[in-house]
Amino acid sequence: MKIRKRSDCPVSSTLDILGDKWSLLIIRDIMFQGKNTYGDFAQSAEKIATNILADRLMLLDEAGIVEKKDHPESKAKFYYRLTEKGIDLMPLLMEVILWGDKYMDISAEARIFARQIRKDKGRLLKALSVDLRKQRTKERARTSLPATKAPRTRTT
Amino acid sequence: MKIRKRSDCPVSSTLDILGDKWSLLIIRDIMFQGKNTYGDFAQSAEKIATNILADRLMLLDEAGIVEKKDHPESKAKFYYRLTEKGIDLMPLLMEVILWGDKYMDISAEARIFARQIRKDKGRLLKALSVDLRKQRTKERARTSLPATKAPRTRTT
DNA sequence: AAATGTACTTGCAAAATGCAAGTGAAATTT
């Protein structure tokens, strides 16, 4: 599977990488669901096929959006985390969530999260970005491993 | 081609409709390039295959994102325009452009447009939305038919 | 009336996706 650049348009070029039904769901899982392993991703509600999952993780790694690291607590697992390039997709994902909230039939839990985004996107963006960056430091184990389904927002 | 909903997540549900390499390019063309006909879309730099184009226009119509109308100036053409639901995708598209601008190799023209978005997203959003809504009124012919490649922004 | 423009449709090959069943190393259970 090869990625070909179709034009020099930013929309087209971004879709060359992310324009499929699965890539953004993996990013969503890391970004908002506290997921970090192959097994975590495989268990999501959308039931991605394992070969597709392996393929997308490889492509997202090659694209510099996720990084594959040794898992800090088990040699049997790998730990996938977002790079800065991946974290920078958060505003895009938030707009996807806002549009989805407005026009699609979604869960009550998702509506609550959308409302938080609508209320103060900038603050939530910053808070969640900080959390994701902690996955890139020693603080990881303490703060972020327990998954937060609807991430609580700190006022401080 | 049937759309199946994979879960009640807003990201997943949005991708069920827009998660492919072509749909958002058609929306981009209407939204930012002043394109409105099948022939316009077929001529874009990415060279979409005509069968795919016909299929996506049908799906976007079914999804309520675009509307197919008689062309005001020719019985040989149809006029595709965005619905409110489609216009509401503008913030999402703008974030795609901003991310693409930051990380992809794109044209100078696109970089200029990205800079306009970065400078005052809210104002540009409003100005362009107004223009798109004019396609839905009698004012259409006067204001919007000439395509604006890098849309000029009015200060008033 | 003939040529061209416009919006598609059709047929077929190639590629991507989806499903089920493996594989091998690490962790856990017995």
Place this chain on the structure above:
DNA sequence: AAATTTCACTTGCATTTTGCAAGTACATTT
């Protein structure tokens, strides 16, 4: 320490989607 289970994939194959080239039908132009 042997057996079982967990984990991260890989493989094979059927189905679906995409891409390409050519064709069709109606509208407009010449």
